[in-house]
Amino acid sequence: MTGLLVVTAVPAEAEAIRAGLTDPTTTVLPVGVGPAVAAATTARLLVLAEAAGRPYQGVVSAGVAGGFTGRVAVGATVLGSASVAADLGAESPAGFIPVDELGMPADWLGGGTTLAADPGLLARLRAALPAATVGPVLTVSTVTGTAASTDALRRRHPDAVAEAMEGYGVAVAAAQANLPFAELRTVSNPIGPRDRDAWRMREALAALTTAAAALT
Template sequence: MTGLLVVTAVPAEAEAIQAGLTDPTVAVVPVGVGPAVAGAAAARLLALAEGAGRPYRGVVSAGVAGGFRGRVPVGGTVLGTRAVAADLGAESPDGFIPLDDLGMPAELLGGGTSIAVDPTLLATLRAALPDATVGPVLTVNTVTGTAASTEALSRRHPDAVAEAMEGYGVAVAAAHAGVPFAELRTVSNPIGPRDRDAWRMREALVALTAAASALR
């Protein structure tokens, strides 16, 4: 059995994590942006490891994220409690309807649109990162970029702390493989009207390097 598999969206995130690692058994792989490619790549990596007789002990979706104002600061670290597919569902005159509420048979929903992280893995990360903000992390296909969409998203998910684009896909892959899952993010910008000049990517990557020592 091998150690943790950590998947990121882009190489810069992987490099930031590798710079802070203290455990040589942790594998860090950039797999691409979005839940579909992240889920497919994570599933392949988990299957290859299992087929080789060296399954991973767990998989972590890691990288930078947007944080909800008042819930987590820019540069802060987030540990997810659940990976939520925040825009998987249907629009209606009465508002957004999550896929879970559309009346589909349970067998078609997989793990549902909200997948809990592994409690043991989360507890280990929380012990190593006591100052991290803990709460659900939303997975979106379209990054939130207006005040109206931010308000709607915040209203639907009042306990969510951040949004990113890969966690739910990786969580589904982990659930199908029977492997513990967790999500670790650092915040580069507040969720809201899109303003690239206000993003603090460098600070978020530095924070990701600092948090990487918890991955063991």
């Protein structure tokens, strides 16, 4: 029997999840960094599984993320209530315009720039991870690294709790396959001016191993 497909960006994240996984029907695979390769590779995996007669029952984008200071702590676990294409749009003198406000039909955008997590899958994850922070997770192609860009994101997405690079792409692939989707992240660093010394990757990967037991 095939269960969840859990996709990460890099092998280290996949290894951390496998170390804590308790469900043998869950498949964990790294698919690459960024929304484009994550979407394309996830879609290919879903098509291959369906063609083999072993379709997955749902898709989870998992890995480490940056967290908004004051909303989630470094080392904490985050469940995405939605995955948001935060930098897909246009600049203007008045500020950033999300692409779904530019007059394009929603079906051109894979359902819009905000894709909600599946309610049933999210509820199961919340029950298994009661200490997790729940809120929108932003997907960006360029990781935020200045105070100005951090403040701009905070203003545009006042409820967002974290930032990563693959969730929205994986969500689009899951939506195209009509499969439940959720996003699970652990926080390795605060979002803001780039400071590698402030990153706690080891702690975030350890938290990912602990959270992996929820992926059933």
